[in-house]
Amino acid sequence: MHSDTIAALSSGALPSGVAVVRVSGAKANVAMTSLAGAMPPARQASLRTFRSADGVPIDTGIALFFDGPNTVTGEDIAEFHLHGGRAVVSAFLQAVTHIADIRLAEAGEFTRRAFENGRIDLTEAEGLADLLAAETEGQRRAAFDQARGALSTVYEGWMKRLTQARAMIEAGFDFADEDDVGENAGAGVRQAVSEICDDIRAHLQKASRGEILRSGYKVAIVGAPNAGKSSLLNALAEREAAIVTDVPGTTRDVISVTLDLSGVPVVLLDTAGIRETKDKVEAIGVGRTRAAMNEANLVLALEDPRDAPGPLSRLKGLLSYVKPSLGPVGQALDDEESEEETLERDVLTVRTKVDLASGQKDPGHGKHLEEGGYDFAISAKTGAGISELMEAISERARTAAGDPASSVPLRVRQRQLLEDTVRILEEFLNDRDAPDEIAAETLRRASTRLGALTGAVGVEDLLDVIFSEFCIGK
Numbered sequence: 001m002h003s004d005t006i007a008a009l010s011s012g013a014l015p016s017g018v019a020v021v022r023v024s025g026a027k028a029n030v031a032m033t034s035l036a037g038a039m040p041p042a043r044q045a046s047l048r049t050f051r052s053a054d055g056v057p058i059d060t061g062i063a064l065f066f067d068g069p070n071t072v073t074g075e076d077i078a079e080f081h082l083h084g085g086r087a088v089v090s091a092f093l094q095a096v097t098h099i100a101d102i103r104l105a106e107a108g109e110f111t112r113r114a115f116e117n118g119r120i121d122l123t124e125a126e127g128l129a130d131l132l133a134a135e136t137e138g139q140r141r142a143a144f145d146q147a148r149g150a151l152s153t154v155y156e157g158w159m160k161r162l163t164q165a166r167a168m169i170e171a172g173f174d175f176a177d178e179d180d181v182g183e184n185a186g187a188g189v190r191q192a193v194s195e196i197c198d199d200i201r202a203h204l205q206k207a208s209r210g211e212i213l214r215s216g217y218k219v220a221i222v223g224a225p226n227a228g229k230s231s232l233l234n235a236l237a238e239r240e241a242a243i244v245t246d247v248p249g250t251t252r253d254v255i256s257v258t259l260d261l262s263g264v265p266v267v268l269l270d271t272a273g274i275r276e277t278k279d280k281v282e283a284i285g286v287g288r289t290r291a292a293m294n295e296a297n298l299v300l301a302l303e304d305p306r307d308a309p310g311p312l313s314r315l316k317g318l319l320s321y322v323k324p325s326l327g328p329v330g331q332a333l334d335d336e337e338s339e340e341e342t343l344e345r346d347v348l349t350v351r352t353k354v355d356l357a358s359g360q361k362d363p364g365h366g367k368h369l370e371e372g373g374y375d376f377a378i379s380a381k382t383g384a385g386i387s388e389l390m391e392a393i394s395e396r397a398r399t400a401a402g403d404p405a406s407s408v409p410l411r412v413r414q415r416q417l418l419e420d421t422v423r424i425l426e427e428f429l430n431d432r433d434a435p436d437e438i439a440a441e442t443l444r445r446a447s448t449r450l451g452a453l454t455g456a457v458g459v460e461d462l463l464d465v466i467f468s469e470f471c472i473g474k
């Protein structure tokens with residue numbers, strides 16, 4: 001139990017209609033009696049006038065008292081629902097923190113107490129943080145699912161099975177002389193571990209989907225200077241997010257706009273046109289274009305076919321910037337064949353400015369313009385082809401993000417711990433001749449990784465990072 005009682009404004013930015021101040025800890029009842037005059041019946045909303053220590057009224061509002069340990073934090077909680085004015089809340093917080101042993105809470109401190117008092121585990125706390133940050137329906141569903149313990153159940157199940165496997169080996173120590181027992185137990189353990197390993201691998205397949213849902217499906221808009229990239233960004237965003245001029249090299253930095261497409265956040269990245277340049281600033285911009293392409297789930301390669309030296313030849317050069325591992329599922333591919341497939345799937349070629357007559361002579365080269373060969377043809381000026389392109393992006397984003405309610409790991413931290421666990425379990429499975437002591441130790445290491453997922457073990461150093469991500473009052 002903590003000695004300090006903490007207090008904070010738990011509702012949003014002021015001014016607001018109503019402001020909720022929460023007080024959690026051993027002195028929550030003292031806060032209630034001194035500010036509201038008396039204790040309200042537990043868990044019942046009561047109208048009270050709140051007064052500072054010298055009896056001066058601050059505000060009239062709703063008082064609520066939740067008696068621990070069955071509360072959000074696991075401690076006694078007093079809630080004060082005030083009028084949401086800045087001076088009201090400020091006078092109230094002043095009066096609360098005036099009481100001995102009550103101080104203002106740090107960011108995430110209520111949730112941290114919930115974790116430390118065993119009310120929630122770490123995946124649930126992370127789910128809560130994501131729930132507060134959720135901006136799309138898909139994000140909300142996945143985070144809500146995780147905050148309610150969907151991942152905890154899965155991870156605790158694996159932990160239990162792994163512990164049983166370890167227990168079987170450790171029991172085997174006692175039968176060291178009796179070969180029969182040792183070998184039979186050995187086969188059972190291997191079978192059990194290999195099943196756990198398969199289950200974790202299947203779960204990991206969903207991880208990249210969860211990460212896309214959490215941080216957005218990234219679409220890089222690339223092409224030569226003046227191809228019409230910023231114009232496309234503005235058309236998709238339906239606002240003037242980027243500067244458009246007829247000067248090649250207008251965009252020098254990556255400009256990002258996030259859209260909510262059917263519940264999946266889609267991050268559009270407008271980039272600097274790719275060309276050899278002596279301009280220092282533009283050269284840095286081109287470097288950033290390359291980085292944007294590498295992190296993108298989808299690349300839109302734009303081309304105005306009136307540009308020399310002709311359609312697609314430049315695009316080929318552009319595509320060579322793209323990493324082979326790029327893919328909606330984010331999985332690295334090993335052979336060349338699938339590498340080509342990935343490029344085909346994740347790069348859309350877009351012909352721009354179709355309102356400018358086609359079949360026109362290329363002024364520089366006198367060649368006829370190539371007609372087909374592009375996945376899409378658009379005009380940012382007339383709007384032609386824009387909604388078709390938008391639908392194609394949306395469909396890819398939905399596929400890449402998957403079903404938000406299917407218990408996907410949303411975070412890199414979670415994925416890495418799961419990958420570590422699989423690696424250690426494989427080590428165990430591959431070393432058939434390991435003495436029992438070594439085998440048990442290998443499984444123990446795997447348990448430690450799994451335990452860190454829910455926060456059961458070895459996460460002390462991480463807690464500050466995880467909980468500081470919350471806002472104050474949560």
Ligand SMILES: Nc1nc2c(c(=O)[nH]1)N(C=O)[C@@H](CNc1ccc(C(=O)N[C@@H](CCC(=O)O)C(=O)O)cc1)CN2
Pocket residue numbers: 020066070071072079
């Ligand atoms: N006013 C207010 N609204 C809020 C919160 C809050 O802290 N205050 N919450 C803050 O996040 C969320 C609700 N979360 C809560 C979770 C558990 C309990 C609770 O008292 N649980 C007990 C008793 C359950 C029951 O009565 O059935 C328990 O789990 O044992 C209360 C709120 C959203 N709305």
Ligand SMILES: Nc1nc2c(ncn2[C@@H]2O[C@H](COP(=O)(O)OP(=O)(O)OP(=O)(O)O)[C@@H](O)[C@H]2O)c(=O)[nH]1
Pocket residue numbers: 223224225226227228229230231232243244245246247248249250251252271272273274352353354355356378379380381382
């Ligand atoms: N007629 C016509 N002009 C367009 C269209 N799209 C863009 N333009 C024009 O083409 C020029 C370049 O457009 P931008 O969108 O700035 O091109 P960009 O690819 O972002 O260029 P950089 O940032 O310099 O790499 C501007 O003069 C635009 O008005 C279009 O669909 N039709």
Ligand SMILES: [Mg+2]
Pocket residue numbers: 229230231242243244250251270271273
């Ligand atoms: Mg531009």
